[in-house]
Amino acid sequence: MAKMRYQFNCVHPPDDVEFLSEMIDTALEISRKAFKLHVEPQDRVGLETDLGYFQHYKQGMTMGADLYVRYYRSRYRDQKCYFVTQSACEYVFFNKEE
Numbered sequence: 001m002a003k004m005r006y007q008f009n010c011v012h013p014p015d016d017v018e019f020l021s022e023m024i025d026t027a028l029e030i031s032r033k034a035f036k037l038h039v040e041p042q043d044r045v046g047l048e049t050d051l052g053y054f055q056h057y058k059q060g061m062t063m064g065a066d067l068y069v070r071y072y073r074s075r076y077r078d079q080k081c082y083f084v085t086q087s088a089c090e091y092v093f094f095n096k097e098e
Contacts, residue, residue, distance in 0.1 A: 004040065004081065008092055020076075026075065027083070032071055069085065079094055
């Protein structure tokens with residue numbers, strides 16, 4: 001199965017926020033390791049870079065070291081998804097249906 005791709009964040013959801021609220025309400029917190037296993041590495045690294053994180057601790061703060069970041073799995077519009085929260089914003093990854 002293909003790794004999940006970054007789709008959107010909670011500031012710009014593609015449709016009704018009701019779907020986003022349901023995703024958050026039914027989410028299960030997971031480890032960063034589990035999150036990394038299921039999402040596309042290039043998309044994850046791109047998001048981390050866009051949010052100002054470094055990829056190595058010797059360069060500066062990494063997302064993995066940020067104690068306020070949380071990782072989740074859930075369902076978005078009845079489709080399995082993974083998301084990360086940082087500064088009270090959700091960043092959602094899933095595979096678009098063909």
